[in-house]
Amino acid sequence: xxxxxxxxxxxxxMAKFLGxxxxxxxxxxxxxxxxxxxxxxxxxxxxxxxFEDEHLRGELERLFDLVGEAPVLxxxxxEKKSAVGRMTSSLRNAVKTADADTLKRLQAHVxxxxxxxxxxxxxxxxxxxxx
Amino acid sequence: xxxxxxxxxxxxxxxxxxxxxxxNAPTEHEDLxxxxxxxxxxxxxxxxxxxxxxxxxxxxxxxxxRVEAKGIEPxxxxxxxxxxxxxxxxxxxxxxxxxxxxxxxxxxKTPPAHYPARGLVREGAHAYFLEWASGDAIxxxxxxxxxxxxxxxxxxxxxxxxxAKIHRITAASAPELATAEVLGPAPQEPVxxxxxxxxxxxxxLKSPRLGIELLHRWxxxxxxxxxxxVLLHGDFxxxxxxxxxxxxxxxxxxxxxxxxxxxxxxxWISMRDWRFGVLGLPVGGFSARAPFYEAYEKQSGHVVDEKxxxxxxxxxxxxxxxxxVAQAERYIYGGEEDLELLAIGRRASEMEWEALxxxxxxxx
Numbered sequence: 138x139x140x141x142x143x144x145x146x147x148x149x150x151m152a153k154f155l156g157x158x159x160x161x162x163x164x165x166x167x168x169x170x171x172x173x174x175x176x177x178x179x180x181x182x183x184x185x186x187x188f189e190d191e192h193l194r195g196e197l198e199r200l201f202d203l204v205g206e207a208p209v210l211x212x213x214x215x216e217k218k219s220a221v222g223r224m225t226s227s228l229r230n231a232v233k234t235a236d237a238d239t240l241k242r243l244q245a246h247v248x249x250x251x252x253x254x255x256x257x258x259x260x261x262x263x264x265x266x267x268x
Numbered sequence: 269x270x271x272x273x274x275x276x277x278x279x280x281x282x283x284x285x286x287x288x289x290x291x292n293a294p295t296e297h298e299d300l301x302x303x304x305x306x307x308x309x310x311x312x313x314x315x316x317x318x319x320x321x322x323x324x325x326x327x328x329x330x331x332x333x334r335v336e337a338k339g340i341e342p343x344x345x346x347x348x349x350x351x352x353x354x355x356x357x358x359x360x361x362x363x364x365x366x367x368x369x370x371x372x373x374x375x376x377k378t379p380p381a382h383y384p385a386r387g388l389v390r391e392g393a394h395a396y397f398l399e400w401a402s403g404d405a406i407x408x409x410x411x412x413x414x415x416x417x418x419x420x421x422x423x424x425x426x427x428x429x430x431x432a433k434i435h436r437i438t439a440a441s442a443p444e445l446a447t448a449e450v451l452g453p454a455p456q457e458p459v460x461x462x463x464x465x466x467x468x469x470x471x472x473l474k475s476p477r478l479g480i481e482l483l484h485r486w487x488x489x490x491x492x493x494x495x496x497x498v499l500l501h502g503d504f505x506x507x508x509x510x511x512x513x514x515x516x517x518x519x520x521x522x523x524x525x526x527x528x529x530x531x532x533x534x535x536w537i538s539m540r541d542w543r544f545g546v547l548g549l550p551v552g553g554f555s556a557r558a559p560f561y562e563a564y565e566k567q568s569g570h571v572v573d574e575k576x577x578x579x580x581x582x583x584x585x586x587x588x589x590x591x592x593v594a595q596a597e598r599y600i601y602g603g604e605e606d607l608e609l610l611a612i613g614r615r616a617s618e619m620e621w622e623a624l625x626x627x628x629x630x631x632x
Contacts, residue, residue, distance in 0.1 A: 167325035174611045181614060225478050232481040240485065247479045248624055254617040261545075262618060266625060268540070268547040 145183045152179035184257035192253040193217045199246045200224040297321060303388055304335055304347060308397075311383045315339035321347065330361075330523060331389055335397065342399050346379075349388065349395035353602035355594050356469050357502070358523045359451070361394035362386075366450045367525040368398075370442045370499070376433045378519040403510030403517035407544035410511050411553035419515045424555040426516035427509065427537070428563035434519075435530045435568060437499035445499065446527075454497040454527035462528060462583060463488055469590045474597055479620035483586040486627055492579055494529040502526050504533040505542040506552035534564070534572065535580035538632070540622045541588060541615075550632070557632070578632045585623035592616040 142150070152175075160172045194210065197217060201208040204224050211217045228243060235243065255262045305318035316339040324332040324346070333347040350361050359367070361384075368381040379399040388395045404410060410420075439446035439454035446453050455461035463484070470480055501508075502524030510517040536542070538550045538557065546553035551560040561572040596613020598604045626632070 165325075167323065170325060171607045174607045178607065178611055178614070226476075229476060229478050229481045232478070232485050235485070240482065243478070243482055244624060244627075247482055247620070251479060251617045251621045251624075255621060258614055259618065262621075263547065264621075266629065268625075 145186045148179045148183035148186070152176045152183070155179070181258045184260075188253070188257050189214070192250075192257075193221065195253065196221055196250050197224075199249060200228075203228060203242060203246055300333070300389065305337075307385050307388055308337060308340060308383060311385075312340045331393075333389075334400070344400035345382075346398040346400060347389070347395060348398060349390060350393035352390070352604050353598045354523075355591055355598070356472065357465070357526070357591075359525060361396055363450050364522050364525065365394075365396045366445060367499075367522045370437055370445055371434060371519075371522070374433050374437050374442075376519060377430055377516060378522075401510050401518035401520075403512040405507055405510050405520065407507045407542070407553070410506050411544045411546045411549075415513055416511055419511050419513055420554040422515040423511070424551060424559040425563040427504075427552075428560055429567050430516070430519055431501070431504060431533055432564055432567035434501050434504075435498040435533070435570075439497070439527060442499065451499075451525065451527055456497075457495075458497050458527070458529040458532075459491050459494050462532065463491060466583070466586060466590060469587075469594070473590065473593050474601065475593055477589070477593065477616065477620070479617075479624070480586060480589055480593075483582065483589070483620065483623050483627075487579070487583055487586065490579060492576055494531070494576070496529065497527050498530050500524075500526050500528045500530070500533050502528075502533070503536070505537045505539070506544060506554065507542065529576075529580070530568075530570065531573075531576045531580040532584070534561075535577050535584045538577070538581060539584045539588060539619075541619060574632055578626065578630075581632060582623045582626050585619045585626070589616045589619035589623070592619060 155172050156176045160169055160176075163169045163172060193214070194217075197210060197220060198208060200206075200221060201224075204227060206224070211220050231239070232243065252264060255264075301318050301321045304321050305316060308316040308318065316337055318335060318337045320334075320336045322334045324334055330351050331349045333349075335345040335347050337343045337345065348361060348364075354360075365381050365384050368378060371378050372380050379401045381396045381398050384394070384396045386392065386394055404413070404416065410416060437445070445451050466484060466487075470476065470484060473480075501519065501522060503521055504519075508521040509519050537552050537560075540547065543549065543553035549555055550557050557574075557577075561574075565571055592612050592614075593616050595609045599606060599609040599613070
């Protein structure tokens with residue numbers, strides 16, 4: 138795992154290559170559009186990789202609090218994702234019968250998680266409350 | 269309604285009768301051209317000569333081709349066929365053909381559909397031919413192009429006029445649409461029907477989301493009472509109508525037509541995602557709300573209730589969040605390897621955020 142360049146750099150380089158070198162050569166509008174989509178996906182994945190650990194840690198801390206589990210952070214990324222999946226699934230099942238206070242806390246957690254996801258996937262997105 | 273909506277799970281249709289790689293190619297395809305020509309000779313006139321059949325860019329849901337023919341009028345057509353898979357709620361081209369017929373009879377500005385077919389593009393797939401209409405549908409052009417600035421000023425009134433015509437169609441006035449073969453019977457309680465439909469769609473997702481679940485709970489807890497049911501376009505928004513410098517040219521894409529509350533259409537056009545970045549103009553990224561609602565009230569005789577628009581705008585964002593995840597699942601599980609579907613799936617978070625913002629704001 139000491140490869141240089143790292144995954145983020147490689148993905149960003151592919152995105153730049155598609156946008157700068159490939160897209161201008163393509164005449165077909167349908168294919169051109171999909172190259173643009175590919176660039177955007179690659180940049181989004183690069184951003185996710187760069188912030189994955191920080192975002193997963195924040196999400197797990199909120200989830201431990203919501204489900205009332207001891208905040209013991211798993212070591213590996215796979216274990217962290219598995220714990221997020223398990224606790225999120227449990228909360229999802231609880232939504233239908235949750236009381237108002239629980240719903241408010243769940244809503245705050247979802248907003249924080251969405252903020253992390255969107256800020257990486259679409260940096261131009263406005264989070265303003267009044268738009 | 270569930271049956272009329274074509275089932276809840278992703279509908280996987282038989283493989284395209286072309287090399288799939290070629291279906292995305294810009295060049296015409298000889299096999300399809302020959303089949304189209306044979307079909308048109310059978311149903312239109314034997315003198316028909318088809319010179320080209322070219323896939324059209326755009327449209328993440330159906331297979332569309334531009335057809336150039338001689339010997340029939342008009343000679344430029346759009347062949348629209350069922351795609352390999354479809355989103356829940358999407359009606360097939362046979363049902364869509366019937367809906368377009370009713371819309372044309374009601375005077376809606378939409379291209380007439382002709383020559384229905386089955387198995388023309390893909391085995392078992394329904395298809396038909398639309399008369400070609402000019403104009404731009406691309407969202408960023410409609411909302412931002414300087415050439416369309418004059419048209420944008422006319423759009424609120426023009427679109428409100430067309431929407432009022434669509435909403436005048438009811439199961440009583442168009443019983444041919446209320447059959448099991450088209451849209452099925454109109455629901456007595458459109459709010460409950462809409463919530464039940466979203467519940468089924470959510471439960472069919474292979475990648476369920478906590479945000480979507482929370483939104484459905486809020487909508488259920490705050491469900492309004494609406495008793496009137498009308499024909500809905502079902503996807504009435506920027507990107508689904510054509511605009512020229514003169515103004516509105518045509519309403520397109522009836523694949524999500526259904527019976528429901530008029531507020532589903534009135535709210536859908538103002539969803540944040542359909543403003544194409546022009547957030548300050550909530551109606552489709554080209555107008556403030558007041559001119560559109562005032563024109564709609566004048567044309568329909570129905571007073572727009574902004575509290576209902578708010579609830580339905582939350583519902584719209586929920587529906588499109590679910591739809592976005594379902595689009596990605598068409599790629600992952602439905603055999604449609606189109607990058608656009610994956611990219612749409614990754615944007616579900618934005619719709620969830622917007623719905624939560626609207627809930628916290630408490631008004632549109």
